[in-house]
Amino acid sequence: MAQPPVIRVPKPARSSYQPNRPLSKSSLLQSQVKHFRDLEKDLPPERQTGIPIDSITTEGQAAEYIRRMTVQLHRPPGGV
């Protein structure tokens, strides 16, 4: 029986991982942080992250802020 063609997918280089890449290099991530900050202002104080936006200077730090905000926002209706 004929076998389907196979696409072999190489692994990226380990050196590609750069969570300390400056946030200033990505206007996209900067805007994503700003969008979440915009929403954070409307959250009750107990649900805000307390992270000063100016302290976010790397891609990894942006990811952590976005994670905390997403966890706050992505709740089922009526959830706590």
Added chain:
Amino acid sequence: MMENRSFDHMLGALHAEDARINGLAGNETNPDTANEPAQVAPQAEFQSQLDPDPDHSFPAVQKQLFFGTPGPPAVAAMQGFVQSYWDQQHNVAHSHKIMYCFAPGKLPVLHTLAQSYAVFNGWFSSIPGPTVCNRAFAHYGTSFGQVNLDIFYVKDASESIYERMLAAGRTTKLYYFDPSSSTQEVVNLLKNQPQIFGTYQQFLEDCKNNALPDYSFVEPNYSDHPGDDGGELLASDQHPDHDVQAGEVFIASIYDAIRQNPDLWQSTALLITYDEHGGIYDHVPPPACIPDGFHAPLADTNNMPFAFDRLGVRVPSILVSPWIAKGTVVPGPEDPANGRVFEHASIPATITQHFIGNYDNRTPREKAAQTFLDLLTDEMRPDSDCPTIEFE
């Protein structure tokens, strides 16, 4: 939907293997700042080549398109990409890299899927500008007048495709990669409609369990960050300067999750597309389009009037399904008789047409957008004809 790569950058070199693919002849040039021609070359690398991130703000893209012309409404000359990239670093040699493309086979996933299923010669970004406003067209069929990265606010009764689907009794989900990557441009929906969101991991499980909704939108990982287990998660969005190979793995994983489930495989169409060109060279002038009823603020356009009446730069788009004839090339503007023009408003237009039917509460732009499910044939290809994935 991936990030920031032009059609010619990713797929243009395939023209040498299949002349129907409207890629690069190899002699395309842009003048550099020394007025020497910078030629396209199959020398694109996975990472560390397009640093700094090429400018793709609205004003920069106008330079990329209209350099050497009087500007719109003239046809774009596509001669300003090198000059625009030079503006960022004033390095002539580096500015030439904006012309580079990936050699055939260097992107085994994208190149094989393009040649195995349907590749669009005429799929354009919706706006000659950056990510957020372009992605908005995939969700709303409009950016509500914005041409930049600002958070956008819904200015009329237009509903997202997800809200439309739910109102019509259909199922839908927007899968972001994980909470650290989250979603772009629809964070308002995250707050107000949390039930429509899921994660990449949930997408994989839903594929396995025959639980995919009627319509799914999958977002890549937008950042390098640690995983829950402390491991290293690479950004997979292919946004410069993220590793393009990580995006290949991501695309392969989405395809593989569908391909591995026989029921899902025969009932699913997978569209792989890119939000915009990211400032990288493409040779096809963007065509005019039906306006969406908005006018961009002059402060955002460097005082150039813009009525959303022309499209952005061409991006790679591939439609995958066993119901698509092998090696389908959907003609674009290069074929005046049969060519078709698609853009991101084609996504909600297609989903609305297929799942909802008549639906009036959307922009003229989306109503006029081409839909693409007619590319599916009534003959399913044998399993042996459809590629499988092997992760190394």
